[in-house]
Amino acid sequence: MVGSSPTLLFSAYFGTLNLNEAAILSFPQGLPGFETEHRFAAIQIPGQQPLVYLQSVATAELCLLAFPVQAIAPNFPLQISSDDSELLNLAPDQIWPESPDLLALAIVAVDAEIGATANLAAPLVVNLRNHRAVQALQQEPALSYRYPLSLPSRAC
Amino acid sequence: MLILRRRVGEAIAIGNGIEIEILEIGPSKVKLGIHASADTPVQRKEMMRASQQNRQAAELTAQTRRALAENLSELFSKLPAGGTDKNFEARYSGHPSKKENLEPA
Numbered sequence: 439m440v441g442s443s444p445t446l447l448f449s450a451y452f453g454t455l456n457l458n459e460a461a462i463l464s465f466p467q468g469l470p471g472f473e474t475e476h477r478f479a480a481i482q483i484p485g486q487q488p489l490v491y492l493q494s495v496a497t498a499e500l501c502l503l504a505f506p507v508q509a510i511a512p513n514f515p516l517q518i519s520s521d522d523s524e525l526l527n528l529a530p531d532q533i534w535p536e537s538p539d540l541l542a543l544a545i546v547a548v549d550a551e552i553g554a555t556a557n558l559a560a561p562l563v564v565n566l567r568n569h570r571a572v573q574a575l576q577q578e579p580a581l582s583y584r585y586p587l588s589l590p591s592r593a594c
Numbered sequence: 595m596l597i598l599r600r601r602v603g604e605a606i607a608i609g610n611g612i613e614i615e616i617l618e619i620g621p622s623k624v625k626l627g628i629h630a631s632a633d634t635p636v637q638r639k640e641m642m643r644a645s646q647q648n649r650q651a652a653e654l655t656a657q658t659r660r661a662l663a664e665n666l667s668e669l670f671s672k673l674p675a676g677g678t679d680k681n682f683e684a685r686y687s688g689h690p691s692k693k694e695n696l697e698p699a
Contacts, residue, residue, distance in 0.1 A: 451656050470637065471645030472652070486667045502651050503659055509670050546662065547651035554662055557651070560644040573644050583647050589665040 447479060450498040452491075455479065462495060463564055463571040466525050470560075470573050475500065478571075480564075490543055492562075504543040507561055508535075510587075515578060516542050518563060522574045526565040539566035542574075547584070555584035 445457050463478050477495035482488075488509050494500035507514040516534045518526070534540055541564040544556040558581045563574040598606060605615040611631050618625035628636050637645065654662065 451659070469648055470641045471648035473635070473637065483663070486663055488670060489663055489666055500652055501659070502648070503654065503663060503666075505666065505670070510673070545648060545651045546666065547647060548654060548658060548662065549650070554665070557644070557647050560647065573641075573648075575640055575644060583643055587666065587669065589669055 445479075445495065447493070447495050448498045449479075449493045449501060451501050452481065452493065455481070455493070457481075460569065463492070463569050465571050465573075467572065472500065478502075492543075492545075503546045504562065505546070505556070507542045507544050507558060510544075510556070510585075511558075514542065514558075514561075516561065516563070516574070517576055517578065518574055522563065522572045525572045526563060526570050527568055528565060529567070532565065532567070540564070541566055544585070546587070549584055552584055552586050554587040554589055555582075556587055557583050558585045559583040 443459055445459055445462055447455050447457065449455055457479050461479050461481070463480055465476050465478065467473070469475050469478070472494075475494050475496060478492040479495060481491040481493055483491070488505050490504045490506075492502040492504055507516070514535070518528070518534065528540075531537065532540055534542070542561040543564065544558050544561050547555050547557065549555050558576070559578075560573050560575050560583065562571050564571040600606065600616050602616050602619055605613050607613050612634065613629040615627040615629070616624060617627045630636055
């Protein structure tokens with residue numbers, strides 16, 4: 439349940455964080471690859487919008503970087519399967535992209551050959567009404583797990 | 595490939611520590627219960643690619659993440675508001691089924 443009690447968590451990158459429970463996303467099935475991780479704090483840094491850091495509540499060292507898919511593709515063709523919709527407890531009026539309380543985040547990785555990439559094939563879909571999240575696999579074959587991000591200057 | 599027929603409530607055992615039980619059979623889906631030790635990774639097969647990608651994403655060092663975040667902020671600040679990344683448009687517009695969705699509103 440979403441409450442207002444603060445959650446104290448330690449991050450290897452941000453130090454000690456005292457976050458409102460509303461900033462915590464819950465992954466009922468854990469995050470793929472990290473199945474025991476069910477809770478991540480969504481952190482935004484002023485000046486770095488629309489980036490979202492996903493800091494594990496349980497593991498100080500686990501922190502992912504993500505951004506809303508609309509940042510690079512305003513008309514992102516998100517599909518949500520009935521299983522995922524059930525896990526998110528989506529209400530009938532929560533329809534992509536009209537609903538303002540649905541968020542789709544692409545996770546950023548750095549590939550040795552391609553450089554910075556975003557996972558558009560499996561975005562994290564967040565129901566902002568209850569803060570539940572799932573990684574929603576897309577059936578669309580044109581969406582890449584490693585979509586190359588053309589960064590402006592310094593290589594990563 | 596070994597093929598077995600099972601009913602609801604029946605199970606199969608794999609090796610010594612893994613049991614798969616048929617919990618429910620629907621018109622197009624089966625619900626399975628899997629008993630395995632906590633250190634045995636069990637996941638839907640199609641999630642394997644996502645798992646691999648997530649593990650790679652988690653490997654970033656603090657320094658790389660910081661540089662990456664700065665670069666990404668810069669990238670996003672250069673995109674026109676509500677504009678599509680040219681790269682995405684170029685790759686995606688070739689796909690007839692979704693083309694209309696990607697036209698600017």
